Amino acid sequence: MGEFCKRLFASDLMPHGVCWAWEPWVVWSNVIPDAVIALSYFILSLTLLHLIRRRRELAFSWMVLLFGAFIFACGLTHALDVYNTWHGAFRLAGAVKALTAAASLGTALLLLRLTPKILLAPGLDQSLELARSLSAERIERSAAERRLQESRERLESEEADRALLQSQKLESMGLLAGGIAHDFNNLLGAILGNLGLAQMEINPMAPARQRLETIETLVVRASDLARQMLAYSGRGKFQLKTLNLNDLVREMTHLLGISISKKAVIRCGLDLALPAIEADPSQLQQVVMNLVINASEAIGERSGVITLGTHSAHLDAQDLARDYAGQKLVPGAFVCLEVADNGCGMAPEVMGRIFDPFFTTKFTGRGLGLAAIQGIVRGHGGGIRVQSEPGRGTTFRIIFPATSLAAEAGAPAQALAGYRGSGTVLVVDDEASIRAMAAGILGHIGFQALQAGDGLQALEQLRRHGPEICLVLMDLTMPNLDGEETYRAMRAEGFATPVILSSGFNEVEAVDRFIGQGLAGFLQKPYRAGDMLKLIRDVLA
Numbered sequence: 349m350g351e352f353c354k355r356l357f358a359s360d361l362m363p364h365g366v367c368w369a370w371e372p373w374v375v376w377s378n379v380i381p382d383a384v385i386a387l388s389y390f391i392l393s394l395t396l397l398h399l400i401r402r403r404r405e406l407a408f409s410w411m412v413l414l415f416g417a418f419i420f421a422c423g424l425t426h427a428l429d430v431y432n433t434w435h436g437a438f439r440l441a442g443a444v445k446a447l448t449a450a451a452s453l454g455t456a457l458l459l460l461r462l463t464p465k466i467l468l469a470p471g472l473d474q475s476l477e478l479a480r481s482l483s484a485e486r487i488e489r490s491a492a493e494r495r496l497q498e499s500r501e502r503l504e505s506e507e508a509d510r511a512l513l514q515s516q517k518l519e520s521m522g523l524l525a526g527g528i529a530h531d532f533n534n535l536l537g538a539i540l541g542n543l544g545l546a547q548m549e550i551n552p553m554a555p556a557r558q559r560l561e562t563i564e565t566l567v568v569r570a571s572d573l574a575r576q577m578l579a580y581s582g583r584g585k586f587q588l589k590t591l592n593l594n595d596l597v598r599e600m601t602h603l604l605g606i607s608i609s610k611k612a613v614i615r616c617g618l619d620l621a622l623p624a625i626e627a628d629p630s631q632l633q634q635v636v637m638n639l640v641i642n643a644s645e646a647i648g649e650r651s652g653v654i655t656l657g658t659h660s661a662h663l664d665a666q667d668l669a670r671d672y673a674g675q676k677l678v679p680g681a682f683v684c685l686e687v688a689d690n691g692c693g694m695a696p697e698v699m700g701r702i703f704d705p706f707f708t709t710k711f712t713g714r715g716l717g718l719a720a721i722q723g724i725v726r727g728h729g730g731g732i733r734v735q736s737e738p739g740r741g742t743t744f745r746i747i748f749p750a751t752s753l754a755a756e757a758g759a760p761a762q763a764l765a766g767y768r769g770s771g772t773v774l775v776v777d778d779e780a781s782i783r784a785m786a787a788g789i790l791g792h793i794g795f796q797a798l799q800a801g802d803g804l805q806a807l808e809q810l811r812r813h814g815p816e817i818c819l820v821l822m823d824l825t826m827p828n829l830d831g832e833e834t835y836r837a838m839r840a841e842g843f844a845t846p847v848i849l850s851s852g853f854n855e856v857e858a859v860d861r862f863i864g865q866g867l868a869g870f871l872q873k874p875y876r877a878g879d880m881l882k883l884i885r886d887v888l889a
């Protein structure tokens with residue numbers, strides 16, 4: 349091997365210069381171009397190598413590499429020609445030429461094979477055009493993304509403004525509705541009481557009896573209106589119970605069947621593993637009733653189906669923000685009530701107003717049903733979602749926070765017929781008409797009734813007739829000393845007489861505070877004679 353290399357690199361043969369007779373012109377006209385060619389070839393091949401290393405993504409890069417090798421080999425043969433002008437290393441020159449020949453033949457064959465592909469590849473112009481359009485597209489996309497982000501932010505802030513406006517509107521309308529309902533309730537209470545009294549006093553055969561019954565129906569309808577307004581004001585939440593929504597829906601199915609159009613059928617899909625909720629049963633009845641009546645009215649004279657469904661769901665902040673935007677809800681477990689109909693549905697402009705009090709599209713509608721539902725649902729920490737399509741139907745989904753407590757069983761109601769009372773009842777109310785009405789009813793069934801216009805007078809009466817008084821029936825909102833203050837003063841002076849509080853407002857917090865201190869009962873105004881007597885009987889039993 350060493351011998352072979354020695355012979356390969358030996359320059360013992362006759363140099364080119366001898367053949368050219370060392371004629372200077374011939375020598376330099378060969379040597380200079382060979383040197384320039386060799387130098388250029390080296391530069392070319394090294395540049396190609398550098399390019400390929402920096403731009404690995406270029407198409408056909410390995411072909412370019414081969415070109416580089418081939419050009420380098422060519423450069424080497426020219427360099428050896430220069431060397432061999434003065435030396436005779438022709439064995440080495442032959443070996444290098446053989447390598448160059450192999451590289452050039454390989455490169456040529458590969459180039460032939462690649463030519464169709466190269467012809468199909470995009471040209472430089474096309475590549476540049478492609479790059480330009482790609483970069484324009486990227487700029488356009490990022491501008492569109494920016495615009496999208498801006499409009500999303502604008503929408504979010506508009507949504508927040510709308511939600512704030514809506515909640516302010518609800519607050520002020522609620523205040524107004526609550527105030528009117530309160531005074532209205534007082535008036536209706538006095539009317540109902542006096543009516544009850546008149547019904548007791550009148551001869552059963554008198555023709556006016558019929559008229560009194562009609563008046564009672566009308567007053568009950570008016571108090572229903574006041575109840576809706578009170579519910580809308582969000583102050584109608586009282587007497588919370590742990591209950592199962594399924595039981596309530598089942599109990600109401602019979603009642604609902606009577607209230608809806610003959611053409612509509614009710615279908616129930618109740619989830620039997622439903623957790624309980626803390627709610628006021630009578631208010632929930634109002635919610636279900638209003639929704640089902642609306643559904644029936646949307647079905648109208650055609651045949652249709654109303655589906656009542658319940659299920660439970662765990663909703664996180666994202667779900668709530670998506671489906672119940674603008675409603676103050678705490679993420680967690682919820683019980684859902686769904687009332688769906690395949691009635692007339694609603695156009696978007698109607699949908700936007702359905703919760704406004706007094707908004708109605710019906711000839712005889714009052715537009716209070718959904719407003720009341722909204723107040724009740726808000727009062728229970730729940731949310732409402734409506735989906736509707738004109739001609740297709742509507743789905744109302746109402747969610748209430750679930751509780752881990754078990755539902756209470758309902759107590760059976762006892763009949764009041766034939767109840768007679770004895771003893772003295774102190775009636776405390778700043779409304780003279782209500783005092784007179786309550787005293788009249790009490791007197792009619794055998795109680796003695798004492799009256800007081802405010803808390804101070806009540807204490808006075810207690811001091812005077814203390815031991816005789818078996819019960820105090822007292823209004824919560826009064827001038828001078830209100831119900832709560834009077835109650836405390838009574839207990840402070842040592843009177844243990846049972847107290848029933850009454851109010852036109854839902855004074856849930858005040859009443860809750862009292863319950864721990866032995867409050868005997870609470871009577872929501874306006875009350876019928878029967879409701880009052882039933883509570884008194886239960887308290888004194």
Ligand SMILES: Nc1ncnc2c1ncn2[C@@H]1O[C@H](COP(=O)(O)OP(=O)(O)OP(=O)(O)O)[C@@H](O)[C@H]1O
Pocket residue numbers: 638642643646689691692693694698702707708709710712713714715716717718719741742
């Ligand atoms: N299920 C429903 N399908 C189609 N429209 C409905 C549905 N529920 C409510 N609406 C629309 O919402 C409006 C308001 O309903 P809301 O219950 O508050 O009032 P109302 O039914 O018109 O009157 P009322 O006070 O007697 O209930 C309705 O007039 C009706 O246009």
Ligand SMILES: [Mg+2]
Pocket residue numbers: 638641642716717718
């Ligand atoms: Mg309605």
